[in-house]
Each structure stands twice: as C-alpha cells, then as structure tokens.
Amino acid sequence: MADKLNKIAERLMESYFQSQVSGNAMQNRSIFNKKPGEIMVLHFISTNEKDDSPGLMVSEISEKLNVTSPTVTQHINSLEAQELVQRHADPADRRIVRIRLSDKGKAYIRLIHEARLAMFVGLVQHLGEEESLRFAETMKKASDYMLQQREKYIRSLSD
Structure with missing residues (x-):
C-alpha cells in the first residue's frame, strides 16, 4: 500500500x-518585459490597494509576499522609474511612504490580466467546463493543504 x-x-x-x-x-x-518579482509586486498592489486609501507601505507588501523589504524596495524603485507606481507621503504621518499604482501601472496590470484570462479561457475550452470546475476545486483544496503544511515542511528541513 x-x-x-x-x-x-x-x-x-x-x-x-x-x-x-x-x-x-x-x-x-x-x-x-518585467522581472517576475516586479509583476508580483504590481499584482499585489493592484489587488490590495483601495480607491480611498493612501496606498500600501513597503513593509505590508513585503510581509504578505514573504520577501524582504529591501527586495520589495528594489522592485518599487524599478517600477517607479518605469512610471508604473508612485510614492506618496502618508497624509496622517508624512514620515511614512505609501505606494500606489499609476494610471500606466493600472493599464499594464489590465493588459497582463487580459492575456492570462485569454489563456485560461483556452484551458477551459481544452478541458471542458465540468472538468475545469473540478480542476479548480481540486487545485484550491491542494493549495489550502500546501499552505497548512508549509510550516511543518520548513521545520522538517531545519531539524
């Protein structure tokens, strides 16, 4: 067995x-035409910034993506140079810097989303609706399991 x-x-x-x-x-x-980390940061900002909020802090991005703040800062620097994100001082505490997508960044994320969506529409057509729904359910269950087991796995490597 x-x-x-x-x-x-x-x-x-x-x-x-x-x-x-x-x-x-x-x-x-x-x-x-971007580093995977830059796309990951752009995507995270796009899905987590609220219209009425001042933006996200580097520490928030870094914590949620499980990467170091200096790594996120490097990506933000590059994305800012490409005019995809903007830095702003927090209105409540001017020492805090907030990050928001620029209009160009929002358009870029829409382009990526549309390209990915088209690819997955093709996958649904390839697998069929029923199998696609079953696959999505199974992937979600697997992902939830992997997240639950992650700490145990990491600990087992350090023993």
Missing part, C-alpha cells in the same frame, strides 16, 4: 512542479 501511495505522490509531485514551471513561464521577462 505504501508503495502505491509513493508512486501516486511522485506523479502528483511531478505534475505540481510542472505546473509551477508553466506558471513561471507566464511571468517570463521576455513576454511581459
């Missing part, structure tokens, strides 16, 4: 990592 589970787990692991490679290809620098 353990042998059968191991074989299934190996196949699942192979499929999982193949999907990671495919997903990373979607963030390929040659396709979007």
